[in-house]
Amino acid sequence: MTTEKMENQRTPAYASYESFNTLLDRMREALPLPRPVDSTTWLKMKFSGSTTSALKSTLIFLGLLTEENMPTEELEELAKTDKDNRGTIYGHIMDRAYAKIFTKLDLERATSGQLKTEFKNMGADGQVGQKAMSFFLSMAKDAGKKMHSHLTTRQPRSSSGIKKQTTKHTDEQDNNQTHKDSNEDNNAKFLESPLPTVHPAIAGLLQVLPQTGKDWTEAEKTKFKTAFEALLDVVYPAKSENIK
Numbered sequence: 001m002t003t004e005k006m007e008n009q010r011t012p013a014y015a016s017y018e019s020f021n022t023l024l025d026r027m028r029e030a031l032p033l034p035r036p037v038d039s040t041t042w043l044k045m046k047f048s049g050s051t052t053s054a055l056k057s058t059l060i061f062l063g064l065l066t067e068e069n070m071p072t073e074e075l076e077e078l079a080k081t082d083k084d085n086r087g088t089i090y091g092h093i094m095d096r097a098y099a100k101i102f103t104k105l106d107l108e109r110a111t112s113g114q115l116k117t118e119f120k121n122m123g124a125d126g127q128v129g130q131k132a133m134s135f136f137l138s139m140a141k142d143a144g145k146k147m148h149s150h151l152t153t154r155q156p157r158s159s160s161g162i163k164k165q166t167t168k169h170t171d172e173q174d175n176n177q178t179h180k181d182s183n184e185d186n187n188a189k190f191l192e193s194p195l196p197t198v199h200p201a202i203a204g205l206l207q208v209l210p211q212t213g214k215d216w217t218e219a220e221k222t223k224f225k226t227a228f229e230a231l232l233d234v235v236y237p238a239k240s241e242n243i244k
Contacts, residue, residue, distance in 0.1 A: 016135075107147040208224065
């Protein structure tokens with residue numbers, strides 16, 4: 001498969017924009033970034049499994065991480081830069097990653113419906129499409145992109161009873177997503193301050209366990225056991241018993 005075809009099949013960035021910026025802040029503590037950015041590095045970023053997957057996909061789509069998990073110079077530059085000063089870099093990234101959208105749409109005249117259609121054409125539909133649009137608009141704002149007010153403000157509530165219910169449902173979805181992001185941040189804070197009896201390295205390794213109810217192959221289970229036992233030997237070395 002050619003590089004162009006692979007790029008065409010990549011799902012647009014759909015991670016939480018707040019989590020994305022938090023990732024860059026945490027990567028600053030890991031500079032220079034390891035090559036490749038493997039599972040050990042991701043564990044140190046202290047995100048849940050689903051958030052890590054979304055962030056990794058986002059970095060690849062934006063051209064900040066290669067398919068081989070190699071970090072680019074642009075990613076390290078973002079990690080070095082404070083959030084309030086990343087706008088210029090974001091602008092260059094967006095011009096490249098979202099070239100198809102900017103070619104077809106003028107954001108100063110575009111509607112949310114048109115933008116939704118373009119993301120659907122790029123493979124982001126439904127809930128993923130909504131997340132992808134949210135990420136795009138948040139980054140565009142920080143990059144200083146000029147956009148129509150329809151894209152930057154919420155639509156007013158309609159006087160129609162049916163439409164009011166639809167708007168309420170949308171607000172509830174937004175609130176649920178906010179609570180989800182908040183829970184992930186709380187989980188990250190918990191990992192930063194593990195229980196006194198649990199070593200941070202062990203707490204981090206436990207995050208790779210699959211969620212309850214999800215399948216886990218025998219090979220994956222064996223790999224985890226091996227890693228866990230090796231970590232125990234390092235963190236809690238057994239004391240030799242003196243035989244009298």
